[in-house]
Amino acid sequence: GESVGLHLPTLSVQEGDNSIINCAYSNSASDYFIWYKQESGKGPQFIIDIRSNMDKRQGQRVTVLLNKTVKHLSLQIAATQPGDSAVYFCAGSHTGANSKLTFGKGITLSVRP
Amino acid sequence: NAGVTQTPKFRILKIGQSMTLQCAQDMNHNYMYWYRQDPGMGLKLIYYSVGAGITDKGEVPNGYNVSRSTTEDFPLRLELAAPSQTSVYFCASSDGLAxxxxxxxxxxxxxxxLTVL
Incomplete structure (x- = not known):
């Protein structure tokens, strides 16, 4: 089965610095990964996703890196802002008609002013 | 465009009581899901639906029931509330199977x- 986990439960960064949130997965058949951001009192919101045929994908201030060799992905946030403070979830799945996302436990990002 | 609307936002139940969590989406999505989120944990899939009249179990379905009579609505029913069902419940929808x-x-x-005491 799929197991997705984040390396550390909390991360504190200085405003303006870059943040790196790491995630490991166990199923080598996983071929799709997605990051969600959950602000306090709200539902998770989509940030960025990546398929296994890519190593890197960039969005606005965010980059996801995928290393299939060691089954690891990371979310990089450039110039972290106070509004980036939230819980971040990685999730993964594998190709298949009934495949569903498996979510990691979540990491709390705190931005220091 | 409201997206996905859940009611109620908060509820306290006594052990053994029943209740229904309501979920509605206005995006004409075929797929809908119910997840629970426990403190410090990821989201666990309870039930999902691939379209009106079709539902299926997720990872943690015990103690819950669902129905999907319309594309828009996907209520989650707790028949005999237990303290283990204290959690935050999220409804979600998507165009295709996430x-x-x-x-x-x-x-x-x-x-x-939801808090069950």
Whole structure:
């Protein structure tokens, strides 16, 4: 089965610095990964996703890196802002008609002013 | 465009009581899901639906029931509330099955916090 986990439960960064949130997965058949951001009192919101045929994908201030060799992905946030403070979830799945996302436990990002 | 709307936002139940968490989406999505989120844990899939009249169990379905009579609505029923069902519940929807090839993104509601005492 799929197991997705984040390396550390909390991360504190200085405003303006870059943040790196790491995630490991166990199923080598996983071929799709997605990051969600959950602000306090709200539902998770989509940030960025990546398929296994890519190593890197960039969005606005965010980059996801995928290393299939060691089954690891990371979310990089450039110039972290106070509004980036939230819980971040990685999730993964594998190709298949009934495949569903498996979510990691979540990491709390705190931005220091 | 409201997206996914959940009610109620908060509810306290006594052990053995029953209740229904409501979920509605206005995006004409075929796929809808119910997740629970426990403190410090990821989201666990309770039930999902691939269209009106069709539902299926997720990872943690015990103690819950669902129905999908319309495309828009996907209520979650707790028949005999237990303390283990204290959690935050999220409803979500997507164009296609989230996780399957096609990479369909979930749109979540704001959540319903349920406490069973």
């Amino acid at each position: 996780g399957a090839s096609g990479a369909n993104v979930l749109t979540f509601g704001a959540g319903s916090r």
